[in-house]
Amino acid sequence: MEYDIKTHKREELIDITEYILQSIRKSNIKEGIVVVFTPHTTAALTINENADPSVKEDVLEFLNRKIPKECNIFTHLEGNSDAHIKSSLFGTSLNLIVSNGQLILGTWQGIYFCEFDGPRSRKFYVKIIRDNL
Amino acid sequence: MEYDIKTHKREELIDITEYILQSIRKSNIKEGIVVVFTPHTTAALTINENADPSVKEDVLEFLNRKIPKECNIFTHLEGNSDAHIKSSLFGTSLNLIVSNGQLILGTWQGIYFCEFDGPRSRKFYVKIIRDNL
Amino acid sequence: MEYDIKTHKREELIDITEYILQSIRKSNIKEGIVVVFTPHTTAALTINENADPSVKEDVLEFLNRKIPKECNIFTHLEGNSDAHIKSSLFGTSLNLIVSNGQLILGTWQGIYFCEFDGPRSRKFYVKIIRDNL
Numbered sequence: 001m002e003y004d005i006k007t008h009k010r011e012e013l014i015d016i017t018e019y020i021l022q023s024i025r026k027s028n029i030k031e032g033i034v035v036v037f038t039p040h041t042t043a044a045l046t047i048n049e050n051a052d053p054s055v056k057e058d059v060l061e062f063l064n065r066k067i068p069k070e071c072n073i074f075t076h077l078e079g080n081s082d083a084h085i086k087s088s089l090f091g092t093s094l095n096l097i098v099s100n101g102q103l104i105l106g107t108w109q110g111i112y113f114c115e116f117d118g119p120r121s122r123k124f125y126v127k128i129i130r131d132n133l
Numbered sequence: 134m135e136y137d138i139k140t141h142k143r144e145e146l147i148d149i150t151e152y153i154l155q156s157i158r159k160s161n162i163k164e165g166i167v168v169v170f171t172p173h174t175t176a177a178l179t180i181n182e183n184a185d186p187s188v189k190e191d192v193l194e195f196l197n198r199k200i201p202k203e204c205n206i207f208t209h210l211e212g213n214s215d216a217h218i219k220s221s222l223f224g225t226s227l228n229l230i231v232s233n234g235q236l237i238l239g240t241w242q243g244i245y246f247c248e249f250d251g252p253r254s255r256k257f258y259v260k261i262i263r264d265n266l
Numbered sequence: 267m268e269y270d271i272k273t274h275k276r277e278e279l280i281d282i283t284e285y286i287l288q289s290i291r292k293s294n295i296k297e298g299i300v301v302v303f304t305p306h307t308t309a310a311l312t313i314n315e316n317a318d319p320s321v322k323e324d325v326l327e328f329l330n331r332k333i334p335k336e337c338n339i340f341t342h343l344e345g346n347s348d349a350h351i352k353s354s355l356f357g358t359s360l361n362l363i364v365s366n367g368q369l370i371l372g373t374w375q376g377i378y379f380c381e382f383d384g385p386r387s388r389k390f391y392v393k394i395i396r397d398n399l
Contacts, residue, residue: 104172
């Protein structure tokens with residue numbers, strides 16, 4: 001399944017858990033795995049706390065302090081090398097497990113699309129693989 | 134399969150390779166993949182050297198120097214934003230390959246549960262997907 | 267499938283996209299996922315920009331500035347703790363999706379083998395799992 005989202009800031013973590021749950025419900029899968037993939041080089045996917053929004057802010061602020069947009073060692077003319085580095089650090093794919101028809105996800109875990117060079121129109125894909133016991 | 138482990142320090146890398154090998158033996162799988170997933174937002178999973186324990190120490194010490202627990206930019210009141218950042222950097226899932234009934238793992242590779250805000254009782258899940266050639 | 271590559275510098279990103287595409291063509295898969303895995307503790311796999319080579323240079327230069335080979339906190343006698351840390355940060359495996367017989371990959375995405383302690387002879391494995399709808 002393919003999903004489109006719109007980001008609104010240069011850096012932003014957007015909760016996409018509901019899209020993944022929807023894919024799983026549609027597939028009617030009982031046991032298997034889920035792969036989520038984003039086809040961008042200045043974005044990423046991650047799983048982190050979904051309760052206190054200050055965690056998202058601390059993650060983004062910390063990344064910006066350590067990997068600033070303006071950095072005298074960067075040579076890439078587009079000026080977004082920081083976003084490329086963040087993308088490789090967090091990764092562009094996620095693995096999840098489905099068991100007894102339920103996505104295994106911790107109480108405090110949300111699934112996030114990570115925008116590092118927005119605002120833009122972005123995509124991600126969800127593929128569900130059934131366990132063929 | 135679901136596994137419970139107990140961590141003993143705030144930061145700790147615990148070798149869980151034997152649990153994964155056990156899951157593979159039980160499943161009797163010949164060809165396929167393994168997904169390992171941990172449902173926590175201040176922990177992670179990684180693969181790294183299993184021989185010299187100084188590698189684990191260097192990894193944890195380096196993370197603590199660069200991502201200190203006390204950091205004046207953090208606003209999250211629980212005081213463990215460093216652990217949330219480390220969790221997203223290392224990731225909460227792993228992918229492995231099984232071929233000819235054997236887990237593909239380098240001579241020096243061990244599979245580690247990464248505790249970043251312990252000590253706590255923690256969980257991880259192992260899902261094995263058979264290749265249906 | 268198992269692939270051998272030779273790296274030529276201490277740090278280097280080598281485009282392995284063509285090998286993955288070749289594996290997919292050989293498998294004749296229409297729908298499924300691909301797992302790529304490297305069995306080394308001082309190397310990694312990542313997906314990033316394949317167009318302007320300055321991105322690769324910026325990524326490697328940035329990692330070296332932040333995670334220097336010589337660092338007074340490292341105790342591991344082999345002197346390559348930086349490479350072990352980079353390996354855990356980028357990760358030793360990748361997940362990809364195949365849909366309608368095509369690998370889902372962004373226009374600007376290439377798949378890279380990341381050497382962090384070369385030059386060496388290295389390996390990576392590709393496993394393709396069919397979706398058994």
